[in-house]
Amino acid sequence: MSQTLFLARSLAYCIALVVSLLFLYPYWWMLLGAFRSAEAVMTTPLRLWPESIDFDAFFSVARVGGVPLWRYAMNSIIITGASTILAVFVTALGAYAIVRRRGHRLFEALRYVFLLTIMYPYMLLVIPVYIVMFKIGLLGSYAGIVLFLSMGPIQFFLFEQFFRSIPHEIIEAAAIDGASEWQILFKVVMPMAAPVVATVAVITFLLNWAQWFPVLVISRSPDTYTLPVALLSINGELGTNFQGIMALAVITTIPATIVFLLAQKRVMAGMAEGAVKG
Amino acid sequence: MQPLVGQPFRLGALFGALSRDGVFYAFVAPFALLTCLFGLWPILLSFQVSFTASATALRADASYVGLANYVAILSDPEFRASLWRTLTYTAFAVILNVGFALAMALLIDSRFITRGRTFFKIAIFLPVVTPDIAGYVAWKWLYDRSFGAINAVLDLLGMPAFGGLASVSTVTTAILIAELWHHAGFYIVIFLANLAVRDRTLDEAAAIDGATTWQRILYITIPQLRPAILINCVYALIQFLKTFTVVVVMTKGGPADTTNFVSYYAYQLFDQARYGEATAMASVLFGIIAIFALSAYALGNGERGR
Incomplete structure (x- = not known):
């Protein structure tokens, strides 16, 4: 190996490593904060290992805003789980119909309406959604939150792109064999779509786990808050319990991190693909 | 075709088309319902409210004030x-984000990095899928003076x-860094996906002709990444306009309104029940985003047509 190549390689690794560690450091700091008292952090902020491992902070946030923590955790699991399943079904069927009926005026119109919707600033869409939820009587309900979280651009683009890539001949052959549209969808198309379904499911789970603003706006009381919303509300409280906040941040972050690490290839490839098409 | 037999024939064709389309209407129905209920309706409602007086905005007999809210906010x-x-x-x-992402993607993809690519990618992408509230809470305390x-x-x-976050002169830099941490991984992954499918023969030919690494990056790799750069710029634009x-x-708009961006300002007005002005601001922001998105779309089509 020539000397310049060795130098270039060392430099490249140095930069990549430093950037990666800087990106990971906030996680470590968050985790340390959950195990270290506020006083300890104030005197030695740069310590890389806690003085002692005790889980007191995690119990100190057993209740947030008068609601037990397990309730927020259950809400997160139920709302994320239900909206993920619903999103996969609704978007897969919708994208499939739109792809199969390309050129049909109504289906094209629907596609444009959808594209318009995703261009609207999400944060500002949520506000009139509050009014809509009020009008249809879903304000403060799990159903309202779950339904709202079941729509997303990346899910639609991933399915649309996949269905477009299926050769016409396969569907025509099945139709000639006398298969109905339902049979074509469930016996021919969906088995082929299994990897896309998995990708969309994981990505939706991760995105919806992190959602907070729609949950906050559609909720009428902390009873339907999820973990990120609970975290936001203790972050805003006066007389903050630093250690408790970090503990709750850790609890909120860990499930998403585990899911991501288990499916990292799928998630990164899916995000890139869904975005490039959009 | 004779008009007399044409009539029933066409009717039959219509029914045939309806039943063939029918199943697709069933497939698309839930998607269409959700899009209209939680997409189209709120958007139209928002526009409607932006033309009404705030005090009456949510009532059935809302009083319309024309462009008064738009005049007021402007x-x-x-x-x-x-x-x-x-x-x-x-x-x-x-x-900052697209530049950083491009540099990091080129670095991770370069021939100098042979092992550990997955680790670098995961480290930088992890914040994208970390709940943003948790990430920003951690950053808020990282910036804390004591x-x-x-x-x-x-x-x-x-x-x-x-x-x-406490000083007017540094708060913007502080949130730029925190947002870079949260978003850059997404743009990097898009660049890496495009780098993976690029035409490497050009690069090899240039190497044989004695082009340096920098020259090859500048004149061969980056021009091939043009579509990815465009996509990332559009995504980043839409993303950061909505900050x-x-x-x-982290800041609640402060200190001294230094980080009071349009989304947050509109939300504050909404919180004070000034619905008309809040939704007028939403319309303005939507208009800006739509202009950028559509011109990028036209630009993208133009590039493809070349």
Whole structure:
């Protein structure tokens, strides 16, 4: 190996490593904060290992805003789980119909309406959604939150792109064999779509786990808050319990991190693909 | 075709078409319902409310005031400042994020990095799928004067303290860094996906002709990444025009309104039940985003047509 190549390689690794560690450091700091008292952090902020491992902070946030923590955790699991399943079904069927009926005026119109919707600033869409939820009587309900979280651009683009890539001949052959549209969808198309379904499911789970603003706006009381919303509300409280906040941040972050690490290839490839098409 | 037999024949064709389309209407129905209920309807409602007097906005007999809300916000110096602030912040954020992502993607993809690519990718992408509230809460405390690690490091290196979120002169930098941490991984992954499918023969030919690494990156790789750069710029633009969560968690618009961007300003007005003005601001922001998105779309089509 020539000397310049060795130098270039060392430099490249140095930069990549430093950037990666800087990106990971906030996680470590968050985790340390959950195990270290506020006083300890104030005197030695740069310590890389806690003085002692005790889980007191995690119990100190057993209740947030008068609601037990397990309730927020259950809400997160139920709302994320239900909206993920619903999103996969609704978007897969919708994208499939739109792809199969390309050129049909109504289906094209629907596609444009959808594209318009995703261009609207999400944060500002949520506000009139509050009014809509009020009008249809879903304000403060799990159903309202779950339904709202079941729509997303990346899910639609991933399915649309996949269905477009299926050769016409396969569907025509099945139709000639006398298969109905339902049979074509469930016996021919969906088995082929299994990897896309998995990708969309994981990505939706991760995105919806992190959602907070729609949950906050559609909720009428902390009873339907999820973990990120609970975290936001203790972050805003006066007389903050630093250690408790970090503990709750850790609890909120860990499930998403585990899911991501288990499916990292799928998630990164899916995000890139869904975005490039959009 | 004879008109007499034509009539029933066409009717039959219509029914045939309906039943053939029928099953697709069933497939698309839930999607269409949700899109209309939680997409189209709220958008139309928002436009409608922007033409009404706030006090009556949510009533059935809302009184319409024409463009009064738009006139009010456009003559509000605070809103104009907020809009300008949002645009400049977006410009900085787009350049910073896309530039950083491009540099990191080129580095990770380069021939100098042979092992550990997956680790680098995961480390930088992890913040994208970390709940943003949790990430920004951690950053908020990292910037803290007495708790934070950032000033402790600067102190250790003998450098002047960083004002972080407390000072007007540093708060924008502080949230730019936190947002870069949260978003850059997404743009990097898009660049890497495009780098993976690029035509490498050009690069090899240039190498044989004696082009240096820099020349090859500048004149061969980057031009091939043009579509990815465009896509990333559009995504980043839309992303940062809407900047909201970081403000809610870290600054609440302060200090002295330095981070009071349009989304947050509109939300504050909404919170004070000034619905008309809040939705008028939403319309303005939507208009800006739509202009950018559509011109990028046209630009993208133009590129493809070449």
